[in-house]
Amino acid sequence: MAKEKFDVYEHVTSEIIAQIEAGTPPWRKPWTGDRSAACLPLRFNGEEYRGINVLMLWATAAMQGYASARWMTYRQAGELGGQVRKGEKSACVVKYGTIDREGDNGEEKRIPYCRAYRVFNADQIDGLDEAFYLRPQPPRDLGTTADPELDAFFTRTGATIESTSDPRAYYDIQGDRIHMPPVATFHDAQGFYGTLAHEACHWTGATKRLDRFTRFSDRKAYAFEELVAEIGACMLGVRIGVAPQFDQSAAYVEGWLKALKDDKRAIFRAASEAQKAADFIMQRAAREAAPQANEREAIAA
Incomplete structure (x- = not known):
């Protein structure tokens, strides 16, 4: 039997719908009383995730209680001297890009694609540099007067x-x-x-x-x-x-x-x-x- 093709859009949207139906849309969760503070998810090298990946990683961090902003693949963790703990579950993120293919008329054309891959939060990994475990500052409490x-x-x-x-x-x-x-x-x-x-x-x-x-x-x-x-x-x-x-x-x-x-x-x-x-x-x-x-x-x- 042929393996069913993984639909990135269906997977992400289904997870978002489940969060909303449970009363916890992922873009709300970073500020609702868990130990993690609001922060933009970062790649292993400090670059910010963008778009849909921000929502997906916020959702995972909120559900699992992760506080670190850093995310990386299993291989990247190893290259940084870390080891993903046994039994830890990865989170889904997506990558957009284009590939060059030859068209019917012989001309090269760029075909867009969307591919899913898996990452782990630094809180799931032992042995990384201490900087990966630093906790972000929470949003400021401004009181009742204008700032x-x-x-x-x-x-x-x-x-x-x-x-x-x-x-x-x-x-x-x-x-x-x-x-x-x-x-x-x-x-x-x-x-x-x-x-x-x-x-x-x-x-x-x-x-x-x-x-x-x-x-x-x-x-x-x-x-x-x-x-x-x-x-x-x-x-x-x-x-x-x-x-x-x-x-x-x-x-x-x-x-x-x-x-x-x-x-x-x-x-x-x-x-x-x-x-x-x-x-x-x-x-x-x-x-x-x-x-x-x-x-x-x-x-x-």
Whole structure:
């Protein structure tokens, strides 16, 4: 009997659906009371994983209680002087690439592929350098007052951010502005900046930025956009030290499940778009920070 072909998209999406149905979407798990802190998963050489691999490794770390940010193959662990402990189970990640093949007309053409491979967390491995076991710092507890550093960060993105007594947080597409309730109305400042990160990810979707709303505009687009914003807020929050807030409504969960069950590649696209949104915000903030730093140095001189 022929061996059934492994479907990467089906495997990943099935795991994500199982997490949501259990009430623990993987992009929420890094901040829900286990010993591991929020951190971006890293390869053995310190490079960051991206897109869908971030979600998959977050999910595994949350379920297993891993605290280390480092992941590697069995062979890489051995090359680094480590040994995966007997009985440890690996996690699934995927690699995208292209291969060159000769077409029917004799011309070379590039064929895209998606391949799964297995990795282990450093917490599953003995004998590695001590640096691999260092625990990341948890997100900061900001208390109940505004944080000037985070205010400055979001200001540097160039987003128009307004605050009124209206008890709603949203991104206004027509007005191209983010509305936030006053920070004093939140239970804590973490909630304020986590919510702001979510709305800022929505803000990146405008035509003059990442043009996501135009590219994803069918009847499933709303649920998809919420996935992008929630995952993107997590990716952004890890970088700036803020745990994002999540809408727990049944309608959102139902929308996510329908989107994922209808299209096994939806979560891959959502993770990819979320990565672009988080990168865009970080790049805008960094670009605006450089001239300000130069100006301060000139004044000091």
